Amino acid sequence: MIILGIDPGTATTGYGLIRFSKKTGKLSLIEYGCIYTTPNFSDAQRLNQTYKKLKQIVKKNKPDILAIESVFFFKNSKTAIKVSQTKGVILFWAAKNKIPVYEFSPLQVKLNIVGYGRAQKKQIQRMIQEMFQLKEIPKPDDAADAIAIAVCCSTIIKNQKCEKSA
Numbered sequence: 001m002i003i004l005g006i007d008p009g010t011a012t013t014g015y016g017l018i019r020f021s022k023k024t025g026k027l028s029l030i031e032y033g034c035i036y037t038t039p040n041f042s043d044a045q046r047l048n049q050t051y052k053k054l055k056q057i058v059k060k061n062k063p064d065i066l067a068i069e070s071v072f073f074f075k076n077s078k079t080a081i082k083v084s085q086t087k088g089v090i091l092f093w094a095a096k097n098k099i100p101v102y103e104f105s106p107l108q109v110k111l112n113i114v115g116y117g118r119a120q121k122k123q124i125q126r127m128i129q130e131m132f133q134l135k136e137i138p139k140p141d142d143a144a145d146a147i148a149i150a151v152c153c154s155t156i157i158k159n160q161k162c163e164k165s166a
Helices: 043-061 077-096 106-113 121-131 141-158
Strands: 002-007 012-020 027-036 065-069 101-104
Touching: 002 043, 002 141, 012 043, 012 141, 027 043, 027 141, 043 077, 065 077, 065 141, 077 101, 101 106, 101 141, 106 121, 106 141, 121 141
Parallel strands: 002 065, 065 101
Antiparallel strands: 002 012, 012 027
């Protein structure tokens, strides 16, 4: 099965695609990167950019599952609202295409990947690098986080404790 991990954002949305065998537990990294939006565009135009790029990624890779980070906490409510709008577009796309969605908090992802809920971004990146035997740490942070979200989902699915949110 292919799991698409998403770290939603307004300017930058990270994505990571992994192939997961529930039978063997084996993981392989398919691709990762970021969807960037144009800063001087309106919110609607930026959401449309994210939607269009997401459609291209999905058309190419055909994921079976979408794993997304839950909007957990923001010091700035404007940021939380904008990230939630991006997440809403992504969830709408998943529902429209009948793709199961699993949500994970940053704490769940950090605990699953590093074993420590207050792990730093560098620790997540390093663990993902080791897990997939990458020559370099995956960058930017948003892409590494998205891979980690997908890996977290695979672990939970393997243990059959994952609850669908949509």
